[in-house]
Amino acid sequence: MDLRLNGRVAVVTGGSKGIGLAVVRTLLEEGARVVAASRTRGPGLDALAGPGLVHVPVDLMDPGAPARVVERAVEEYGGLDVLVNNAGGPPPGVTLPRFGFLTPGDGDWREMFEFNLFSAVRAIRAALPHMIARGGGAIVNVSSGNARRPVPMNVDYSAAKAALNNLTKALSEEYGPQGIRVNCVSAGPTVTDWWTKEGGAADVIGAQAGAGRADVIEKIGPEMMQLTTGRLAEPQEIADAVALLVSPRSASTTGADFVVDSGFLKQF
Known part of the structure; x- marks a missing residue:
């Protein structure tokens, strides 16, 4: 299937490994030009090097980093059509799982929300004017099944992803009339x-x-x-869902939470 992404400009955060790397690879294969953001480049991105790929080395815990990534995409390729907020999970230097509500302190909660929610908020804030100028665009936020199936483990992570899901719905309503579709992909254990x-x-x-x-x-x-x-799940299975959602083939899909979770969310 031709996803009609040839020539589109995409930003992918957390693009050097795992799900993000699989998204970068898939979008490149579909003809998109991709700006991948991550702290380090890594061998996975090195293997994809070419004129359609730019790596921006940033720490997304830095409040100014998301805007710098978006501006780099505009400088390199003249605009922005797609934003994939994939960066998430344990903040740099943190090991999960953490068990029990009382385990993470205020600093842990702040770091978790900085990485899993606020970095996406800032990237979207930077991307919207450029997408509006192009007449529309597509945003996919990579979330988690734990946003809808909380357990007494990684409670701060689950809460941050639940907030990301809510943000996705709100943005889809506000910016849908301006041609911008906003969706989630909720990954299960990958x-x-x-x-x-x-x-x-x-x-x-x-x-x-x-x-x-x-x-x-x-x-x-x-x-x-x-x-x-x-x-x-394998990272490519998540990436395939992301690629479909950012594609014009999904022109009527917005505000959706697309679940790829190996059957983790049985009751929803």
Whole structure:
């Protein structure tokens, strides 16, 4: 299927690995010109290097960073059509999961909202004038099933993603008449660095369960989270949903929460 993205200009935050890297790769394959934002470039982006890809090294915990990324896209390619707010998860230097409401303090809550909500708010604020000038655009916020299925673990993360979902709905109403579509993709547990890195979620859960990293990812994690498919999702599966939603093929889809979660959200 031709997604009609050839020549479109896209910004993808958190674009150097995991879901973000898969989104960057997919948009490039569809002919888009992509500006990827992340703290470091990494081998994944290096492998995609070409005239249609620009990397902007920024820390999205910096309030000024999202606007700098958007301005770079406009400088390089003359405008902006697509924004994918993918950056999220544990803030830099933080390991999740964290168990219990009393575990994170005020500073933890602030960092979590800075990374998972405010960075998206700032990117959208910077992007909207450029999209309006082009007669429209598409924004996708990468959220989480935990926004709708909170548990006594990572409560600050779940709350930040719930706020992101609410923001998505509000923006779709306000800017839909100006040709800007805003949607969410709510990812379930996905095979990313969050799970697989040394000291990551699989190691934290494995330490409690007396199991190795591979067993947690392949068996214990899917069973614990009651995933219908029996496995964590792959980043490409999330990226495919994002690419479809930013495409003109989804011209009548706005304010939606597109779930790609291996059957995690059974009751919603």
